[in-house]
Amino acid sequence: MTVIFSKTCELGLQAVLFLSIKKEKRIFTATEVSQELKVPKEYISKVMQILTESGIIGSKKGKNGGFYLAKSPSSIKLIDIVEVIDGLEIFNNCVLGFPGCSNEKPCPVHEKWGKLRDDAYKMLSTETLEQLKEKTLHKLVSL
Template structure:
């Protein structure tokens, strides 16, 4: 269960991390990615198609088609994927959905959520996929 991201966003992050630890420009079918990550192939295909439109992921059509990382892992941050799939509203709006929530008119969670939100945004924005490579490899191997 996730608190911040949609299931689609979680899967997109996992798929891009998977591609980031593979050899440059090697094409992987959605079926291969889904098998290694143990997630439904249809979801993998759908999220990678969305990311193809953003330039993070590239694709090749046809029998030998599939997906590859279109940018270098040192040019991609997790926030880039979050921004494309879920948007950044969670980092900008009231966590409880109150309109007009602000420091002047805070909701009951404003102060605590604000700190968590800012830390989460910072974490997602700082490290590149290249910096997460070793941790990603260990995680994929353990699946």
Template sequence: MSLIFSRQCEYALQAVLYMSAQPGSKFTNIIEISDRLGIPMPFLGKTLQLLVQKKVLESQKGPKGGFRLARTPDEIALFHVVDAIDGTDFLTSCVLGFPECSGKNPCPVHSEWGTLRDRVYQMLADRTIADISKEITGSKQLRTKLRLI
């Protein structure tokens, strides 16, 4: 199988998007998130704990506790989530798997892949939770997808 992000990273992105659509500074618990998004609950717990460690989310224990964004939505890009879970190796490692591949010593597809990789990075870095959140509230389809309302 070939993919871009790990399953755990996909879960993280979905969960952060879900939380961004919640009102204000309310904490959302993993029971609700895992239930709505169909993500295994204990695994989601581990995943969101990682995001807390990386300062993307903050958490509170006990009743009314849960998780919420650690910063304002316009200060969190998709890239921050990807970085926290999967890291940034995909931005530098060779598509063909040559360990020595670099600008000075390029593999046969180095430059083509380089420009594509830059665009992936741009997309992830440009799109903040804030603008995606706005997009979600404006679209019934997206709300449905994230099981909102």
């Protein structure tokens, strides 16, 4: 089981992080990305296509084609990828699965989860990929 994001979303995040530490508009094939991230080519390829549709990643077809970051790392945040792939529902839904959980009809952990949820949202939406670059670099070389 994944932690909070779907597997597809995790791969999307990894792919974008990977591209964000590379030279701008430097193109990588799906095969290259898959090898560096150690994930199946077909899968990462499909995920990058989704991100291409939504404009976060750019792609070039044909020979010497591949994928690249469509925007500057300083204008992308992790939440952008999450939004496109998993959507933002998890930031609204009740963590215990109760229907209609709200400030009016809170579940037993509504308040506490509310804080956590907001912190999680901040974690994903405060820093840009540019600001995460150093850390990303360290992680990716260790794969």
